[in-house]
Amino acid sequence: MSKPVLSIKNASLAFGDRTLWSNLNLEIQPHEFIAVIGSNGSGKTTLLKAILGQEKLSSGSIEFLGKPVARGSRRIGYIPQHRSIDAATPMRAIDMLRLGLDGHRFGLPITSRAANKKIEHILGCVDAFDLAGKRAGELSGGELQRLRVGQAVIDEPDLILADEPLSALDLAQQKVIADLLDRERREHNSAVIFVTHDVNPILSMVDRVLYLANGKFKIGTPDEVLRSEVLSELYGTAVDVVRNQGRILVVGTQDHRHHDDEEWS
Numbered sequence: 012m013s014k015p016v017l018s019i020k021n022a023s024l025a026f027g028d029r030t031l032w033s034n035l036n037l038e039i040q041p042h043e044f045i046a047v048i049g050s051n052g053s054g055k056t057t058l059l060k061a062i063l064g065q066e067k068l069s070s071g072s073i074e075f076l077g078k079p080v081a082r083g084s085r086r087i088g089y090i091p092q093h094r095s096i097d098a099a100t101p102m103r104a105i106d107m108l109r110l111g112l113d114g115h116r117f118g119l120p121i122t123s124r125a126a127n128k129k130i131e132h133i134l135g136c137v138d139a140f141d142l143a144g145k146r147a148g149e150l151s152g153g154e155l156q157r158l159r160v161g162q163a164v165i166d167e168p169d170l171i172l173a174d175e176p177l178s179a180l181d182l183a184q185q186k187v188i189a190d191l192l193d194r195e196r197r198e199h200n201s202a203v204i205f206v207t208h209d210v211n212p213i214l215s216m217v218d219r220v221l222y223l224a225n226g227k228f229k230i231g232t233p234d235e236v237l238r239s240e241v242l243s244e245l246y247g248t249a250v251d252v253v254r255n256q257g258r259i260l261v262v263g264t265q266d267h268r269h270h271d272d273e274e275w276s
């Protein structure tokens with residue numbers, strides 16, 4: 012087995028007397044695709060922030076590429092939870108991608124031919140040639156999200172953290188974003204940690220699920236974790252996991268968003 016990209020050991024995080032998760036142990040290998048699922052407020056975003064070195068653990072440790080995590084690692088690509096952009100911002104789509112290359116540096120932006128080549132390549136990957144000169148505030152939610160993914164992956168990170176990157180997107184755009192991240196990890200061997208409320212759009216890509224609820228968690232393959240008995244135990248109440256035509260529906264919690272056009276026949 013290769014060296015883990017991320018190594019979380021006995022990690023606990025509490026705010027005041029509220030423990031989000033405790034004794035979390037998780038080693039993530041290059042190329043692994045991990046889905047993080049769980050109730051609102053169960054600590055999914057906080058876990059990503061701890062990995063980014065922005066939130067301090069109450070106990071335990073997190074190592075990225077064998078070193079304790081620290082803020083500002085350029086080897087981690089981060090797609091934060093969806094936020095709208097100020098319509099008046101002068102930043103153009105192409106500037107967003109450039110930021111992914113030199114956002115960690117002070118001083119002059121990179122203008123080398125190599126950087127321009129990378130930007131050109133990523134514009135193609137995220138199907139954004141036509142958007143390059145547009146102001147970020149003019150972009151649709153799906154267009155903006157494609158560029159955010161481009162910004163996060165342009166420097167070929169070893170780890171991609173994606174915080175609900177599919178929220179507010181229609182099914183076609185969800186597939187575009189999920190496929191982009193999957194291609195990125197295949198081409199560059201990046202590991203992916205993908206926070207989501209609905210595992211279905213990424214089910215074919217997911218190697219393991221980390222399911223958080225009620226201060227507890229379960230880790231395993233989707234088949235091991237997404238089961239009625241496992242989730243009922245985690246939630247402490249009856250939860251049904253129903254499978255239909257390769258899709259998974261969790262019934263009995265308020266955690267899973269489904270769209271009307273996803274109704275099962």
Ligand SMILES: Nc1ncnc2c1ncn2[C@@H]1O[C@H](COP(=O)(O)OP(=O)(O)OP(=O)(O)O)[C@@H](O)[C@H]1O
Nearest residue numbers: 026027031049050051052053054055056057058092
């Ligand atoms: N810095 C902080 N200080 C105190 N409480 C915090 C802090 N950051 C987050 N929390 C609380 O920790 C809990 C977990 O927040 P987090 O954003 O990680 O949840 P989440 O699982 O990502 O939720 P959602 O699915 O709603 O996005 C929430 O109750 C939140 O209010």
